[in-house]
Amino acid sequence: MAPRPRRAPRPRLRRHAQRDQVRSVRLTPDELRAVQHAAFSVGLTTAGFLADAAVAVARAQHGPGSWLVDQRGLVEELMTATAHLARVGNNLNQVARALNSGGRPAFLDDAVARVVRATDRVESAALRIAKR
Numbered sequence: 760m761a762p763r764p765r766r767a768p769r770p771r772l773r774r775h776a777q778r779d780q781v782r783s784v785r786l787t788p789d790e791l792r793a794v795q796h797a798a799f800s801v802g803l804t805t806a807g808f809l810a811d812a813a814v815a816v817a818r819a820q821h822g823p824g825s826w827l828v829d830q831r832g833l834v835e836e837l838m839t840a841t842a843h844l845a846r847v848g849n850n851l852n853q854v855a856r857a858l859n860s861g862g863r864p865a866f867l868d869d870a871v872a873r874v875v876r877a878t879d880r881v882e883s884a885a886l887r888i889a890k891r
Contacts, residue, residue, distance in 0.1 A: 778810060833884050840880040847873045 798808030
């Protein structure tokens with residue numbers, strides 16, 4: 760994978776107080792790439808993006824605890840829905856095999872209903888995340 764070209768950081772906006780407190784954060788390589796990509800997309804340095812994101816969470820309307828609990832709940836919902844979709848995929852393969860051989864499996868309607876329910880759960884969780 761070729762390195763991404765670096766965009767010059769946007770000019771600093773005047774702040775009332777200089778950020779002079781230094782903290783260290785540890786990230787996995789995947790987490791760092793995700794943060795760097797997000798920072799790049801909004802024209803911030805990685806450090807500036809991390810600082811702004813941390814301050815935004817800390818100042819969340821109902822406090823950081825509720826924000827983190829909400830995020831964990833959404834992630835758990837997506838993980839559950841993903842596992843459900845994987846199970847349903849197996850059912851759909853069985854349906855396709857039966858249909859291709861000229862039959863109509865008894866569980867066809869149930870398999871399709873499961874796909875619709877799982878898709879609805881994934882879409883719902885994704886919309887809640889997008890609204891944040």
